[in-house]
Amino acid sequence: MGSYVPVTPEERRAMLERVGLPSVEALYADVPEGVLLKEPPVFTGGFSELEVRRHMERLAEQNRVFSTILRGAGAYDHYIPAIVRAIPAKEAFLTAYTPYQAEISQGLLQSIFEYQTMICRLTGMDVANASVYDGASAAAEACAMVRERRRTVTLVSACAHPDVIATIRTYCWGSNHEMRLIPEKDGVTDLDALRAALDDQVSGVYLASPNFLGGLEDVSAAAEICHAAGAKLIVGANPMALALFKTPGEAGADVCVGDGQPLGMPLSYGGPYVGFMAARAALMRKLPGRIVGQTTDVDGKRAFVLTLQAREQHIRREKAGSNICSNQALCALTAACYLGAVGPDGLREVARQCYDKAHYFAEKLASIGLPRREKGPFFHEFATECPGGPEKMLVALEERDILGGQPMGDGRVLWCVTEKAERKRLDEAVAVIREVTNL
Amino acid sequence: MKLIFEQSHPGHKSQFLPASDVPAAALPEELARKSALDLPELTEGELARHYEALAQQVHGVNKGFYPLGSCTMKYNPRIDEDAAALPGFTGVHPLQSETTSRGCREVLRQAEERLTAVTGMDRMTFQPAAGAHGEYMGLLLIKAYHERRGDKNRTKVIVPDAAHGTNPASAAMCGYQVVSIPSDANGLVDLEKLREAAGPDTAALMLTNPNTVGLFDPNILEITRIVHEAGGLCYYDGANLNAVMGWARPGDMGFDVVHLNLHKTFATPHGGGGPGSGPVGCKAFLAGFLPGSALATGGEAPCQVRAFHGNFLVVVKALAYLDTLGGEGIREAAAQAVLNANYLMHLLRDGGYPMAFDHTCMHEFVITLEKLKHEKDVSALDVAKALLDHGMHPPTMYFPLIVHEALMVEPTETESKESLEAAAESYLEVLAEANENPADMHSRPLHTYVRRLDEVTAARSPIVKYEAPIA
Incomplete structure (x- = not known):
C-alpha cells in the first residue's frame, strides 16, 4: 500500500512542531464530536501495485471484447492510429489543469485553438467552443443557448438518439421549460409536423443527421422551415459523416453539435468521449464553456488565451448561461490529433x-x-x-x-x-x- | 510557434487503412459535401514533432509545484493510467449485454461501494462528467424529490457568498432562485443569516465543507439541522473532500446529496481541463431518482444528464487509486494534505504574507494582498505572474470573492517538506522584490514562453479560429 505521500514520520513530527500542534489529530479540532471518525472507513484496499494490477486485470477479463x-x-x-493514442498520453497534456495561466500553458491553449478551427472546418460553422461533456449534453446546452426571453419552447425530433432526447428533456425540465417531440415519418423527422408545431414560442429545434436510425435528414428543408418561423435549428452530427455529406453549415443550421468519439476515442463503455459545439458567428457570445482566442503578448508575440470569460460561471455566477467548468479537453486534443493524423x-x-x-x-x-x-x-x-x-x-x-x-x-x-x-x-x-x- | 495549419503540405499523409474490400456504393450528388475538407496535411513524424513542441509549453503536475487552490493538483499515479488502458475496458461497447460487460459493471459497483463508505452515502451514480455536472445532477435529485412530494413552493437555493461559482450557476440551471448569504467575520456560515434565509421556500442549501477559505465549519451539524427543519435538503460540494476523506463524512454531517471530483480528490489527471468525473452520492430516500441511460435500459430516464454510463475510464483510474490507498491510505493522504497546507501557511505568514483568516487551515489557505496593493500597487495578479518565473504554477487568484486580492494555495499531500520549503523561498523572494521594486512587478513574468497577454483585445475582437492568409 501507499498514499504517494513523500514525508517520513520524522519529517511529519518536525512539521507539526513548526505549526505548533501536538498531533495530526489536532489538525481536525474543528470537526465536531460525532462527526470526527476515530477510525478510517473500512473498504478493500491498501494493495501493492502488482496486486492492484492483478485486480484491475481480473475485472477487465470479465468483459468480452469482440473482434x-x-x-x-x-x-x-x-480504428485508432497508434500516434493518436500516444500524443494525449504525454504527461504535460495529461496532468495539467485548465490553462488559467496562459504564460505557462501555450501548448494547451494552441492545441485547443487548433481543435476549434478543425471543428469549424468540419461542420462549416463560424465558431466552436473548447468542448463539453458529450454529444447528448452538447445538444442540451445548445437548446439552452438559443433560448430567448419570449421564445422558450424546445422541439426535438423523435428520430434523435434516445439518450440525447432524455438529456434534453432533463435540462428542459430542470430549467422549467417546455420540450415537445416532433414525430418520425419514414425513418426521418416529419417536416410537415415540424412546420405545424412551430410557433412564436419555439426558440430551437434539435434534429440529428444521421439520425438514430442512421437516416440522413433533409437539413436544408428543416432549416428553411425553422427560420421562416423565427426559430433556430440545432443539428446533431456525426463528425465522420461530415467528411462526405453536406455540412450543417452548408445546410443553414444555426448550431451544430455532436459527439467527437469517432475521432480517435475508444468505446470505453461509454466514456470519456467529447461533445463538440459550433455555431454561427452571431451566437458566439451565447456559447457555453471555454473558448480560446488569439492575441499577442507584451512583446507582440502571437499567443493564445481563454477568452470571452464574461459568459462563464466564475464571473457571472447565477446569471451564467451554463455552469460548465471542466470539459473534456484531453478528448478534444485526441480528436484534433486524429484529424491531424488522418x-x-x-x-x-x-x-x-x-x-x-x-x-x-x-x-x-x-x-x-x-x-x-x-x-x-x-x-x-x-x-x-x-x-x-x-x-x-x-x-x-x-x-x-x-x-x-x-x-x-x-x-x-x-x-x-x-x-x-x-x-x-x-x-x-x-x-x-x-x-x-x-x- | 507555428500552428498545425501553417505546417500543412499538400500530399503529406500516412496510410492507416488497407484498401476497401467491398464495392463502392453510389453516393447521391445532392447529399455530398460541397466545401473543401480543409484539414492539415502532415506525416506522422511531423505531427509527433508538432505536439511534442506544444507539450513542452505546458506546465503539468510533474513539471513543478502546482498549488492551484480548490483544484487538488496531486500526483497522478501511472498504475491508474495503465489500468484504464487495458483493452478489456477500452474495447467494451456501452450497449453490450449484461453478461458481456460484467467487468465494467463490477468496476462501477466496487467504486460505488468504496466511495459511499468514504462519504457516508447510500447510493451513487457515475453519470456526471465533471464536478459542475455533478452539482447539476444533485440539484435535479432534490428538485425531483420536492416535486414528487407535491412541494411546489420550494423555489430557492441558499448559497454562501464564498461558494464556488458553479454552485449558483447550477442552481439557476435547475430553475432555482439563488439566495446568497454573507459569511461571518471568520469566513464561516453566519447562523443568524442562515436562519433568516431558511424557510418554506427553501429547496436546498449548497455548501462546501471545508469551505473555500480552507476552514472546517464547526457548526456544521447546526447548519444542516436548520435547513432540514425548514424542510430543505443539504447538498455537499465535494470539491474540498481531500481535506477530510477518512476523517469525516458528509453523510454524518447531515448532508443528503454529495458530488465528488474524482479528478481532484481521487488522483485522476485533469487532462488540461478534462475529462473529469463527478459522481453523485445520495441517501437512500433519493436513490429512486438516480439516472440511467434511456437507451441502455430501454425506458424513461429521469435526471439523465448525458449518454450512457459516464466517464467510465476515469472511474477505473479512481478505483485503482482507492485500491492502492485503502481506508488507512486516504486518511493518511488527507492528514498530510492538511499538514502540508498548514506548514506552508506558517512559512509564508512568518515570512510576511498576510493570511485572510488566522486559524488552523484545512487543505488550503487564502492569502490577502490588499495591503500590498494599497501601499505598493502590487496586486495578487502581479505576485502570481512573478511566481511563474520560479518554475511553478501560481495559486488560484481572486477567489474566493469575499477576500480582496486573494491567492488561494492548496499544496496537496504529494509535496514533500523540502519542496514546500523551496516553494516558500520563492514566494518570499517575490514578496521582497514586490517591496523593493514594486514597479518592476507589473512586467512579470520575464522568462516564460510568452509574457503577459493582451486579454482585453482578445475579448473585444475575438479571433477564435485560424484563417489562412489570402495569397
Whole structure:
C-alpha cells in the first residue's frame, strides 16, 4: 500500500512542531464530536501495485471484447492510429489543469485553438467552443443557448438518439421549460409536423443527421422551415459523416453539435468521449464553456488565451448561461490529433469505407430477408427487420466473436458498419444470421 | 510557434487503412459535401514533432509545484493510467449485454461501494462528467424529490457568498432562485443569516465543507439541522473532500446529496481541463431518482444528464487509486494534505504574507494582498505572474470573492517538506522584490514562453479560429 505521500514520520513530527500542534489529530479540532471518525472507513484496499494490477486485470477479463463490432447507436468502433493514442498520453497534456495561466500553458491553449478551427472546418460553422461533456449534453446546452426571453419552447425530433432526447428533456425540465417531440415519418423527422408545431414560442429545434436510425435528414428543408418561423435549428452530427455529406453549415443550421468519439476515442463503455459545439458567428457570445482566442503578448508575440470569460460561471455566477467548468479537453486534443493524423484524404477514406461497407452489408441482409423499412439514404447505420426476433441471432453472432446490432425494442435491429469490419467477417455474419433466421 | 495549419503540405499523409474490400456504393450528388475538407496535411513524424513542441509549453503536475487552490493538483499515479488502458475496458461497447460487460459493471459497483463508505452515502451514480455536472445532477435529485412530494413552493437555493461559482450557476440551471448569504467575520456560515434565509421556500442549501477559505465549519451539524427543519435538503460540494476523506463524512454531517471530483480528490489527471468525473452520492430516500441511460435500459430516464454510463475510464483510474490507498491510505493522504497546507501557511505568514483568516487551515489557505496593493500597487495578479518565473504554477487568484486580492494555495499531500520549503523561498523572494521594486512587478513574468497577454483585445475582437492568409 501507499498514499504517494513523500514525508517520513520524522519529517511529519518536525512539521507539526513548526505549526505548533501536538498531533495530526489536532489538525481536525474543528470537526465536531460525532462527526470526527476515530477510525478510517473500512473498504478493500491498501494493495501493492502488482496486486492492484492483478485486480484491475481480473475485472477487465470479465468483459468480452469482440473482434468485430456491428453496433453503433452512439458509440462507434473506428480504428485508432497508434500516434493518436500516444500524443494525449504525454504527461504535460495529461496532468495539467485548465490553462488559467496562459504564460505557462501555450501548448494547451494552441492545441485547443487548433481543435476549434478543425471543428469549424468540419461542420462549416463560424465558431466552436473548447468542448463539453458529450454529444447528448452538447445538444442540451445548445437548446439552452438559443433560448430567448419570449421564445422558450424546445422541439426535438423523435428520430434523435434516445439518450440525447432524455438529456434534453432533463435540462428542459430542470430549467422549467417546455420540450415537445416532433414525430418520425419514414425513418426521418416529419417536416410537415415540424412546420405545424412551430410557433412564436419555439426558440430551437434539435434534429440529428444521421439520425438514430442512421437516416440522413433533409437539413436544408428543416432549416428553411425553422427560420421562416423565427426559430433556430440545432443539428446533431456525426463528425465522420461530415467528411462526405453536406455540412450543417452548408445546410443553414444555426448550431451544430455532436459527439467527437469517432475521432480517435475508444468505446470505453461509454466514456470519456467529447461533445463538440459550433455555431454561427452571431451566437458566439451565447456559447457555453471555454473558448480560446488569439492575441499577442507584451512583446507582440502571437499567443493564445481563454477568452470571452464574461459568459462563464466564475464571473457571472447565477446569471451564467451554463455552469460548465471542466470539459473534456484531453478528448478534444485526441480528436484534433486524429484529424491531424488522418488528414483530409484519410478522413474521407475512413468515411467512404464506412459508407461502402454499411451499404454492402445492408444489401446482403436485405437479400436474406432482413430488409430496411425505410427507403431514404443512410451513412453507416441502418435498422432492419429481424424475423424471429434479435435475441437468438445476437447470441449466435456472439459465438462467432461478433457483436451484432442494437435491438430497438420494436423487433428491429440497428446495425453499424465501420471501416474496421472486414468483408469476410460481414459475409460470415450474414451466413450466421441466415442460419438462425431460417430455423 | 507555428500552428498545425501553417505546417500543412499538400500530399503529406500516412496510410492507416488497407484498401476497401467491398464495392463502392453510389453516393447521391445532392447529399455530398460541397466545401473543401480543409484539414492539415502532415506525416506522422511531423505531427509527433508538432505536439511534442506544444507539450513542452505546458506546465503539468510533474513539471513543478502546482498549488492551484480548490483544484487538488496531486500526483497522478501511472498504475491508474495503465489500468484504464487495458483493452478489456477500452474495447467494451456501452450497449453490450449484461453478461458481456460484467467487468465494467463490477468496476462501477466496487467504486460505488468504496466511495459511499468514504462519504457516508447510500447510493451513487457515475453519470456526471465533471464536478459542475455533478452539482447539476444533485440539484435535479432534490428538485425531483420536492416535486414528487407535491412541494411546489420550494423555489430557492441558499448559497454562501464564498461558494464556488458553479454552485449558483447550477442552481439557476435547475430553475432555482439563488439566495446568497454573507459569511461571518471568520469566513464561516453566519447562523443568524442562515436562519433568516431558511424557510418554506427553501429547496436546498449548497455548501462546501471545508469551505473555500480552507476552514472546517464547526457548526456544521447546526447548519444542516436548520435547513432540514425548514424542510430543505443539504447538498455537499465535494470539491474540498481531500481535506477530510477518512476523517469525516458528509453523510454524518447531515448532508443528503454529495458530488465528488474524482479528478481532484481521487488522483485522476485533469487532462488540461478534462475529462473529469463527478459522481453523485445520495441517501437512500433519493436513490429512486438516480439516472440511467434511456437507451441502455430501454425506458424513461429521469435526471439523465448525458449518454450512457459516464466517464467510465476515469472511474477505473479512481478505483485503482482507492485500491492502492485503502481506508488507512486516504486518511493518511488527507492528514498530510492538511499538514502540508498548514506548514506552508506558517512559512509564508512568518515570512510576511498576510493570511485572510488566522486559524488552523484545512487543505488550503487564502492569502490577502490588499495591503500590498494599497501601499505598493502590487496586486495578487502581479505576485502570481512573478511566481511563474520560479518554475511553478501560481495559486488560484481572486477567489474566493469575499477576500480582496486573494491567492488561494492548496499544496496537496504529494509535496514533500523540502519542496514546500523551496516553494516558500520563492514566494518570499517575490514578496521582497514586490517591496523593493514594486514597479518592476507589473512586467512579470520575464522568462516564460510568452509574457503577459493582451486579454482585453482578445475579448473585444475575438479571433477564435485560424484563417489562412489570402495569397
